[in-house]
Amino acid sequence: MTNIKERAKELNGKIIEWRRHIHRNPETGFETPMTEAFIVERLREMGIEEILEGVGKHGVTALIKGERPGKVLGMRADIDALPVKEETGLSFASVNGRMHACGHDAHVAILLGTAKMLAENRKDLPGSVKLIFQPSEENSEGAPAMISDGVLENPSMDAIIGLHTGNLWEGPSTGMVGYRYGVLMAATDWFTVTFEGKGGHGATPHLTVDPVAMACQAYIAIQTIVSRETSPLNSAVITVGSINGGSAPNVIGPSCTISGTIRSLDAGTRAMLSERLKTVCKGIAQSMRGRAEVQLITGAPPLNNDSEITDKLREAAASIVGEEAVTEIAEPTMGGEDMAFFLEKVPGCFFFLPSMPGEGEVFPHHHPKFDLDESVLWIGSAVMAHFAMTWQ
Template identity: 55%
Template sequence: MKGILEEANAIGPQITAWRRDLHQIPELGLETPETSAYILQELKKMGAEDIKEKIGGWGVAALVKGTLPGKILAIRADCDGLPIVEETGLPFASKNGRMHACGHDAHTAMALGAAKLLIAHKNELAGTVKFIFQPGEENVKGAKAMIDDGVMENPAPDALLGLHTGCLWKEAGPGEIGVRYGALMAAVDRFQITFRGKGGHGATPHLAVDPVTMASAAVMELQTIISRELSPLDPAVLTIGRIAGGTTFNVIAEECVIEGTVRTLSPETRDFMEKRIRALASRTAEGMRGEAVV
C-alpha cells in the first residue's frame, strides 16, 4: 500500500494540471463536447481500454482490465460546470462566462488519476474497473441519459463508487476521505411553483388577488414540513433559491414563481416531500383566493 500511495503522490502534479485545464473550459448540462474531448484524449494517452464516447449525449466510459479474475467496480465522476462568471483572478480561471464552482473539474481529474494508477498496476488487479465520466449532474439529467444509453451494461458493474470534494463538508480536511454507513449523498430534486392571482393597482389590493403574498407565505410554510413533519432521524433540506413576480413597484402581479430544491436521504422521504409540497402550496394559494401550479 505504501508504494501505491507514493505513486499517487508522484502523479499529484499531473492531476493538478488536468484539473486546471478542465477548470478553464467549463460546460453546462448535457452539452460538454470540449470536456469530453479532453477526457478522451487523456484516456487514450494512458492506455485505457474499450473507450466509449457520446453515451447519453457527451458521456464517456472506459475500462481498466486486470489480468486476474474478479468483479467489476465502477468509478463515476461528474464533469459539468455552473452558469457562474468566475471572478477568482486565478491564472487558470475560466473566461467563457461559466465556472467549475462545484468541483467537478477536480472529480474528473481524480478519476483520470485513478485510471492512470490502475493501468500501471493492471497485472496485479483482480477484476475490472469501469470509469464513467458523466455530464449533466447539475441539471439532474446526465445519469439517466447515460443509463438509458447502456452505460451500466457490457459490462455491468457489481458496485459503483462516487464522491464529492470536501467543499460541502468541513469535517474532512485535506488528504482525508469521509465515509458513513447508509446514505451519504442526498437525492436532488428541483421544484417550481407558479402562484396565480388577479393583477391590480397597489393602491387597491382588495380588488386584486396578490400572488406575491401567496408565494411569500408559502416560502415560510414550506419550511414547516422540515421542522414539524419529518423525524429528526430522517432529515431533509428544502431551499427556495429563486422568487420572481411583478414588473414594477406599484402594480400587483398576476403571477409569482418560486423555485427551489429538496434534498432527501430515502425514497420514502422523497415521496413524502413531493406530496406535502404540492398540498401545502395549493392550500396556501386557495386560502388567499388564488391557485398554485406545482
C-alpha cells in the same frame, strides 16, 4: 505490482497538469465535447482500448481489463463546470466565462491518474474496471442520461466507487479521507408554484385577487411542513429561493411565482414533503379565491453507501494515508449528488477527499474564488487504484 502509493505521488505533477488544462477550459451541463475529447486522448495514450464516447451526450466510458479473473468495478468522475465567472486570479484560470467552481476538474484528473496506474498494472488487476466520466452532475441529469445510454450494462458492475474533493464536509481536513456508512447526501427535488389571481389597481384590492398575498401566506405555511409535520429527529429542508410577482408599487399583478428546493434523507420523507407542499399551496390559493399551479421536478435520490464496500474503501484509504488520517463523517449533508443514481443500482461507496487550500481564505464550492489544494490529489488516485487491486 508497483507500489501504488509511491507511483501516485510520482504522478501528481501529471494529475495537476491535467486538472489545470481542464480548469482553464470549463464546460457546463451536457455540453462537454472538449473535456470529452481530452479524456479520450489521455486514455488512448495510456493504451486503454475499450473507450466509448458520446455516452450521456458527451460522457466517456472505458474498460480496463485485468489479467486476473474477477468482478467488474465501476469508478465515476463528474466532469462539468458551472456558469460562474472566475475571480481566483490563478495562472490557469478559466478563459471562457465558465468555471470549475466545484472541483470536478480535479475529479477528472484524479480518475485519469487511477486509470494510468491500473493500465500499468493490468497483470495484477483482478477483473475489470469501468471508468465513467459523467457530464451534467450540477443539474442531476448526467447520471440518468448515462444510465439510459446503457452504462450499467456490457458489462454490468458489481460495485462502484467515486469521490468528491474540496471542502464540503466538516471534520476531515486536507490530506485525510472521509467516509460514511449508509446515507451520506440528501435527495434533491425542485418546485415551482405559480399563484394566479386577478390583477388590478393597488388602491382597490377588494376588486382583485392578489397572488402576491397568496405567495406570502404559502411561504410561511410550507415551512410548517418541516417544523410541524416532520419528526424533529429527521432532517428535511424546504428552501424558497425565489419569489417573483408584481411590476409596480400601485399595481396588483395577475400572478406570482415561487421556486425552491426540497431536501430529505429517506424515501418516505421525500414523498411526504412534495405531496404536502402541493396540497398546502393549492389549499392556500383556493382559500384566497385564486389557484396554484404546482410543478415538481424530481432530482437525485438520497445517496446511500453500501456497508461492505465502504469497509473495503476505508481499508484501502488507510493503507494509503494511514489509519489516523481516515475518518468517519459524523453527519450526512443536505447537499445532493447525482452519483446517488448509480448507487441506487450498484452497491458502492462515495467518499470525500478534503483539499482546502493551505493559505488564505477558504471559499465555498460554487464561489467565484473557489480553489483547492492540488498537492493531495494523488491520494484520490491512489485510494481508488489500491481499492481496485484489493477489493475482491
